[in-house]
Amino acid sequence: MKILYYTSTGNNLFIAKQLGGELLSIPQLVKDNIYEIKDDSVGIVFPVFFATSPKTLREFVEKVNIHADYIFLICSYGSDGDYHALKIMKKTFNKRGININYTNSVLMVDNFLPVFDMAHEMEIKNDSDIEKQIEIIKNDIISKKDFIYSKKHFTNVPFIEKILESTMTSKYHIIADDGCSSCRICTKVCPRGNIEVIDGKPHFGEACDFCLSCVHHCKTHTLSINDEANPNERYINPNVKLSEIIKSNNLYQ
Ligand SMILES: Cc1cc2nc3c(=O)[nH]c(=O)nc-3n(C[C@H](O)[C@H](O)[C@H](O)COP(=O)(O)O)c2cc1C
Structure with missing residues (x-):
């Protein structure tokens, strides 16, 4: 199993480490121009940014060819937008003829400093809850469960797709x-x-x-x-x- 991950403050690296397999950093893959990934199972573990994913990752997903029997997408998020971020990434892969078998999310500390107080976030996001969420996902992946995460839509989808990121940045x-x-x-x-x-x-x-x-x-x-x-x-x-x-x-x- 290969896990491709993106992290800025470590949440997604923690998830990737807990899931196991060979860990590959997406920024390093981009730097080394590696866009062919092959294994029996391949996963992408990433943070939700503005109800989508980081720009580097969106560009990567447009180019990468994943050859695997089982492909999963896991995002970590702090408040909302996980469903939407997974949906967009899955749609991009599907458009390119790559099937996604499993998507899921993990609620963790929200590291978006303008809106969230890190001290408060660390207080309310409980370590054992996080580990439980990851354990469930790990067992699903080991058994190659087919599952596509669904949830009520994030507030306003057209707003997210067009202007949330540019408004915030x-x-x-x-x-x-x-x-x-x-x-x-x-x-x-x-x-x-x-x-x-x-x-x-x-x-x-x-x-x-x-x-x-x-x-x-x-x-x-x-x-x-x-x-x-x-x-x-x-x-x-x-x-x-x-x-x-x-x-x-x-x-x-
Ligand atoms: C620029 C930026 C935008 C974010 N947008 C969202 C968001 O829309 N929804 C959400 O729930 N969390 C959002 N987050 C929080 C991260 O997704 C979350 O903290 C993630 O676990 C960080 O992972 P990392 O430690 O691996 O970088 C955002 C964080 C950043 C830095």
């Missing part, structure tokens, strides 16, 4: 303040290789997924978002090491 932006220690962790956790530290200050290119990995991992709080719910709190999945996120996302290695 024009409303919120990453701010680089003084105080950078030039540790360069932001450059290594960015899944797009979009950050450079020049003269003690992070500089951003045009390829941002708005995944917020750089902001969550910035030890000096030099990086932040305008209008954060709680500017003092940051999140990294407690079961994942920084070195694992760097190994997943660093495109400069």
